[in-house]
Amino acid sequence: xxxxxxxxPLIILIMSTMITISANNWLGMWMGLEMNLMAxxxxxxxxxxxxxxxxxxxxxxxxxxxxxxxLFSVLINSYIMTSSMLINELTNMMLMISLFIKMxxxxxxxxxxxxxSNMNWYKCLTLMTWQKIAPLFVLSCTQTQHWMMMLxxxxxxxxxxxxxLNQTSxxxxxxxxxxxxxxxxxxxLSLKPFWYKYLAIYSMIIIMLITILNYNNTYFMNQMSxxxxxxxxxxxxxxxxxSMGGLPPFLGFLPKWMTIxxxxxxxxxxTLMVMMMSSxxxxxxxxxxxxxxxxxxxxxxKWIFKHNMNQSMMIAMxxxxxxxxxxxxxxxx
Numbered sequence: 001x002x003x004x005x006x007x008x009p010l011i012i013l014i015m016s017t018m019i020t021i022s023a024n025n026w027l028g029m030w031m032g033l034e035m036n037l038m039a040x041x042x043x044x045x046x047x048x049x050x051x052x053x054x055x056x057x058x059x060x061x062x063x064x065x066x067x068x069x070x071l072f073s074v075l076i077n078s079y080i081m082t083s084s085m086l087i088n089e090l091t092n093m094m095l096m097i098s099l100f101i102k103m104x105x106x107x108x109x110x111x112x113x114x115x116x117s118n119m120n121w122y123k124c125l126t127l128m129t130w131q132k133i134a135p136l137f138v139l140s141c142t143q144t145q146h147w148m149m150m151l152x153x154x155x156x157x158x159x160x161x162x163x164x165l166n167q168t169s170x171x172x173x174x175x176x177x178x179x180x181x182x183x184x185x186x187x188x189l190s191l192k193p194f195w196y197k198y199l200a201i202y203s204m205i206i207i208m209l210i211t212i213l214n215y216n217n218t219y220f221m222n223q224m225s226x227x228x229x230x231x232x233x234x235x236x237x238x239x240x241x242x243s244m245g246g247l248p249p250f251l252g253f254l255p256k257w258m259t260i261x262x263x264x265x266x267x268x269x270x271t272l273m274v275m276m277m278s279s280x281x282x283x284x285x286x287x288x289x290x291x292x293x294x295x296x297x298x299x300x301x302k303w304i305f306k307h308n309m310n311q312s313m314m315i316a317m318x319x320x321x322x323x324x325x326x327x328x329x330x331x332x333x
Contacts (some may be wrong), residue, residue: 001315012039013130020134026074029138030067033102036134037063044123049116062101062111069098096148102135104175105182106155113163113175121214124171128178129203134246136185136195144190153190154274156183161281168221170213170259173285174206180282184259184275191262198255205252208317209240224293236314238290245283251321 018041020032041060044051073094099110104112116124160180164173181202189195212233218224224237243252256279263272 009039009042012235013043013126017130017134021137025266029134029141030071030074033070033134033138034067036131037067040126040131043126044119053114055118055123058115060173064102066101067096069094069101073098084209084228092143092146093148095142096139096146098150099135099139099142100152103132103139103182104179105152106159106179107152109156109179112179113172116171116175117169119171121171121210124174125210127205128174129199132182132185132199136189136199139186140189140193140195146190149186149190150271151188153183154271156180157185157275161278163284164285167285170219170221170224173221173289174210177282177286180278182264183278184256187271187275188255188259188262190256191266194258194262197258201251201255205240205246205321208320209237209244212237212240212317221292224289230314232314232318233255234293236317238294239318240288241286242283243321244280245286247283249322 012035012221015121016032016035018032020029022297023029023032037060039074041056044052044056044059073091076091076094100106101108112127116127119127129168156179160176160178160183163221164176167173167176181198183200185195211221239250243250246252246256260272260276263269263275
């Protein structure tokens with residue numbers, strides 16, 4: 001049941017993103033991002049819970065720092081220095097750093113896994129999907145063909161891949177996965193104006209996955225084999241995990257395919273090789289999550305009488321993740 005006290009912050013959260021997207025100047029965008037920050041903090045809060053308080057503080061400090069940098073880079077005046085070229089380069093760098101902190105991309109990513117490990121699944125879902133829309137839109141309004149963007153893209157894909165290897169918490173694995181996907185999303189943003197398609201497909205997959213994980217109350221890797229009861233549920237989780245890793249022919253490969261095509265057209269072969277190798281590592285830790293569940297002989301634990309999720313919904317999720325050929329025909333042809 002939805003807490004009625006959180007209706008107002010939820011409305012402000014949605015409205016603040018709309019304000020940022022529809023703003024026609026930098027101060028309007030900054031105002032929308034500030035409203036977004038102040039609306040998300042009450043949504044994290046839980047009564048008498050130290051973990052939520054820690055998450056609130058981490059989020060507030062990280063976002064405040066990025067907002068200060070953003071405001072300073074917007075208000076800085078070219079009359080301060082003699083060279084306008086130098087001030088423009090400095091402004092671009094500060095603007096990008098502030099947005100990288102706000103999105104949690106490398107090398108400013110350390111707050112994201114720590115914060116997500118202290119929240120429940122639906123708050124993590126909001127942080128990984130809706131909270132990325134406004135900063136990505138602001139980033140698309142900057143000089144996207146910049147060396148800092150390329151550096152952050154490569155670092156995000158590598159750190160997102162390596163950081164998730166040594167984790168047992170599924171929330172931290174999802175956080176590092178989000179960092180990796182942000183690298184792919186920013187690369188697509190710098191080459192083609194199709195980043196919203198990537199975000200939409202990624203959000204759709206992660207909503208389905210988190211719905212199942214939240215239903216089964218699964219937060220750690222050793223709970224994966226215990227939480228999935230039926231063979232349909234096992235296949236659904238496996239399909240969603242492989243889709244998150246970007247394995248063809250699942251739906252999650254489609255946005256990566258778009259990015260790969262754009263990078264080949266722009267002749268960015270070295271960066272593409274690094275990103276693809278990193279993507280294989282992320283696929284490895286998704287396989288590690290799924291393998292213990294798939295290889296367990298027992299399908300239904302006889303002593304557990306918990307009602308399973310709707311089987312038709314599971315089958316619909318599997319079908320959605322196998323819609324790659326039809327989706328690709330709609331988008332490319």
